[in-house]
Structure formats: structure tokens, C-alpha cells
Amino acid sequence: MSRMIHSLSVLTLLLVLAGCSGSDTDWNAKNIRGLMPDLEFKLTATDGEPFTPEDRAGQVRLLFFGFTNCPDICPATMARLQNAVKQMPEAMRDEVTLLFVSVDPERDTPERVGEYVDFFGDNIVGLTSDEETLRTLAKRYRTTFGYGKPDENGDYDVSHSNAVYVFDGQGRARLLIRSGQSISQISEDLETLVRQGRD
Amino acid sequence: MSWYHYLLPYDFSPLTLIAFVVVLTMYLQGLYALPAEERPGALRVFTFLLGLLLCYTVMHTRFDYYSQYMFFIHRGQHLVLHHLGPLLMVLSNPLPIMRFWARQLPGWLAPFLWPVKMAYRVLQQPLIAATLFVGLIYLWLTPELHFDAMLSRPLYWVMNWSMLLDGLLFWWLILDPRSPHTERVLGYGKRIILLVLIIPPQSALGAWILFSDSMVYDVYEVCGRAWPMAPETDQMLGGVLTWIPPAMMSGIAILIVVGRMMRDDRSNAKTQQADEAREVHA
Numbered sequence: 001m002s003r004m005i006h007s008l009s010v011l012t013l014l015l016v017l018a019g020c021s022g023s024d025t026d027w028n029a030k031n032i033r034g035l036m037p038d039l040e041f042k043l044t045a046t047d048g049e050p051f052t053p054e055d056r057a058g059q060v061r062l063l064f065f066g067f068t069n070c071p072d073i074c075p076a077t078m079a080r081l082q083n084a085v086k087q088m089p090e091a092m093r094d095e096v097t098l099l100f101v102s103v104d105p106e107r108d109t110p111e112r113v114g115e116y117v118d119f120f121g122d123n124i125v126g127l128t129s130d131e132e133t134l135r136t137l138a139k140r141y142r143t144t145f146g147y148g149k150p151d152e153n154g155d156y157d158v159s160h161s162n163a164v165y166v167f168d169g170q171g172r173a174r175l176l177i178r179s180g181q182s183i184s185q186i187s188e189d190l191e192t193l194v195r196q197g198r199d
Numbered sequence: 200m201s202w203y204h205y206l207l208p209y210d211f212s213p214l215t216l217i218a219f220v221v222v223l224t225m226y227l228q229g230l231y232a233l234p235a236e237e238r239p240g241a242l243r244v245f246t247f248l249l250g251l252l253l254c255y256t257v258m259h260t261r262f263d264y265y266s267q268y269m270f271f272i273h274r275g276q277h278l279v280l281h282h283l284g285p286l287l288m289v290l291s292n293p294l295p296i297m298r299f300w301a302r303q304l305p306g307w308l309a310p311f312l313w314p315v316k317m318a319y320r321v322l323q324q325p326l327i328a329a330t331l332f333v334g335l336i337y338l339w340l341t342p343e344l345h346f347d348a349m350l351s352r353p354l355y356w357v358m359n360w361s362m363l364l365d366g367l368l369f370w371w372l373i374l375d376p377r378s379p380h381t382e383r384v385l386g387y388g389k390r391i392i393l394l395v396l397i398i399p400p401q402s403a404l405g406a407w408i409l410f411s412d413s414m415v416y417d418v419y420e421v422c423g424r425a426w427p428m429a430p431e432t433d434q435m436l437g438g439v440l441t442w443i444p445p446a447m448m449s450g451i452a453i454l455i456v457v458g459r460m461m462r463d464d465r466s467n468a469k470t471q472q473a474d475e476a477r478e479v480h481a
Contacts, residue, residue: 163421
């Protein structure tokens, strides 16, 4: 009998650990603290130079995978993130950086990624790399991407994560913003994160 | 990607590799060491190895990649880990090999094994076993937990291993090769009742997933799919795989149990007849 209680308690513990990673703050986004590894990569920036998270150390960093030919998810997400940042108090906006990683290196050269991110704002870093490096990074964050069949014009669809991974100033994985969240909810979360970083 | 890449693990887990190599080595070594009359025949060996290979394939090759990024393939993975793979391994009746290894255990170890035995006895209590079998499917398909399991690498491995181990326990309870007439194992009637009992909750869950209007498991959107596929299609296929094949597995297992029951009765009747005949002659 005691064994059964034991195994039940292990199961409960697992549920508690997994289901509600109980934390001090109520986030609008999904709390992924402890579920995912710290921010770490080496990619190519739009000027062709290598870029690592340390280049923006101390900032709250938002990691997003996409491609510049993306018809809906990417532009919509970029716009939402930008609006969320704009809703933050002015003094805080500089402490947030968006990292847009193109997973379509075949078509997206660093220059092209540069043109794309410049269209959305200036706190965005456009990044890309060869497919292998991108796959390693995607795998680290338990995500993937894939390519559809090209049509007669050679255009093809790219499946990719629609979530935004949020890392704090120390590069720890903190939040996962899902597509259903409103701009003010995102803004609220980012503000809390920046504040926490200052304390 | 060259062909051998498909055989390599997507997410290398040393513990998983070790576990499978140990089981395989112990099986083959036991097979070799057993006297010819105790040794399982070729078909039984094949069945065991097939079950083991299937489990390894879905857990530790490229298949695992697709399971992580497509819901319906994930359901297929769990179908193998929880149903098909363990069922095959148990069906092959590895009892002689297990007995061989039990004989190799040093005597001093025995007192330390009782907690394991106790836990085993509790887990194999029929109602607990059936609840655990269905409960684990429900547990890991709880949308919130499913989401976390797909995000967290350690949790993902706990999920897959718990499915495989529980599959082995449940199917061993159901397809234990020993006869309840001669040994203290679960009776045939009770085995059939359990097999019937586990069908409705699994079907209900599968149907719920299949007929959900909204996306129940949005983690595959969040993490990206292995290839572009409509989320509704993915979820629908996953629902079908949760619903239909498990019910079929129960059906097949019931046929196997009924077959054993009849054979057992016949051989029982024969011994009885022989006993009676002896009595008459005496």
C-alpha cells in the first residue's frame, strides 16, 4: 500500500512540476522557466558579421523564427511585437530586442533579411545562417521548420514555429508568447520582465 | 540527408541506448545459455526482437523527429510504445529467459528485491493496472502537460519511457503465458473484462480529439511542423490513431486470451479424462 502511495505521490509531483511551474508572477504568456535551455547561438547578422546573444547582453530578447516570404504569420507577429514594445513606457523600450531568425537561407540572404526587418523597426536584429546551424538552434528550442513543394514559380511554403521565445537579460528562457495573446498582454509581460531585470 | 541518417537518433539519449542494448544482450545471452528444450523457437525469438526493434525505432531514430513535430506521428509512436511493441515482446513469452536471469541473481540480493516485488504486485493489481494504462494516455494528452512535455526534453523522455514501461506491465498482466489453472496469475475472464474495460475511455478520448472544432494541441503550431500540413488534418489523424487501433489491439488480445482459455480447458479436460480413465481401470 505504501508503495502505491509512493508512486502516486511521484506522479502528482510530476504533474505539479510540469503542469503549473508555480511562480511568483502571473504571466500572460506561458512560463517556460526551467523547461528550456538558456539563449545561445552564433548566427550571421544582416551586415554579414557573426552575431551572438552576448552582443545584446542585459536586454530582454525575443526570439522568433520565420522567413521573409512568409505571407501571414511572420509579418503579423512582427507587427504585434513592435506594437507591444511601443506600448511600453518609453524608458523601457530600449531594453527589448527582437531577434528574427530566417529559416529559409536558400532565399533569404543577410541583405534580404536586413531589408525585411528594417521595414518593421530598428530594435530588430535580422539573423540567418546555413541550414545545419539553424537546425541545431531550432532543435535546442524544441522547434523545427520544413519546406513545402515548390510551385511552378519556384515559390514554396515554409512551416515554422509561430511562437516567440522570450529570454531575460541573463539569457534565461522565461516566456513563450503564443499567437492568441493580445498586444497589451505581451506589453505587460515585457514590462514586468524589464522591471525584474532592473531589481 | 543520406539513408543512414534516418537510422541515427534525432535526440541522442545515452540511457535509452544503454537500456535497449542491455535488454538485447541479456535476451540473446539467455537464449544461448538455455538448454535446447527450454529455448524459445525461432518464431518466438523473432516476435520478441520485432517488438524490441519497433520500440527502439520509434524512440531513437529519425522517427522520433517526426513524432516531436507531427501530432499524428506522435500518436503512432505511442501506439507502438504502449500497445504494439510491448504486446509483441510479451506475446513471444520471454519467461524462460527471465527465469534464466533470475537464477543468476546472487542470493544476497534477494532481501533488497522485495520493494520491487511489492511495487510490482501493487501495479499489477488488475484495477490499478487498467487505470494506470488508460490514465497514462489521458495524463500525457492533458493539453497543458502535453505542451510542456513537447517543450522540455527531460519531460519528453519521461513521457516516452513511462508509456513503454507501463505497456510492458499491462500486456504482461493480460498475456501472461502461465495458466491461471496452475499458477497464481490473473484468470482468463478477468483478463477479457480488463481488455473490454479499457476500450471506451480510449475511444472517447480519440473521438474527442477527432471531433474537436478547435485545436486541442497547439504545441505543434508553436514548435512548427515537420512539413507544412493543415493543423486540422494533423489533429484529425491523431484522433483516429488514438481511437481505432487501440480498440483493435484489445480485440486481437481478446481473441488470443479466448484461444488460450479454450486450449487450456481442452488440456484440462484431457487430464481429467485421463484421471477418470485411470480411476476406472484401477
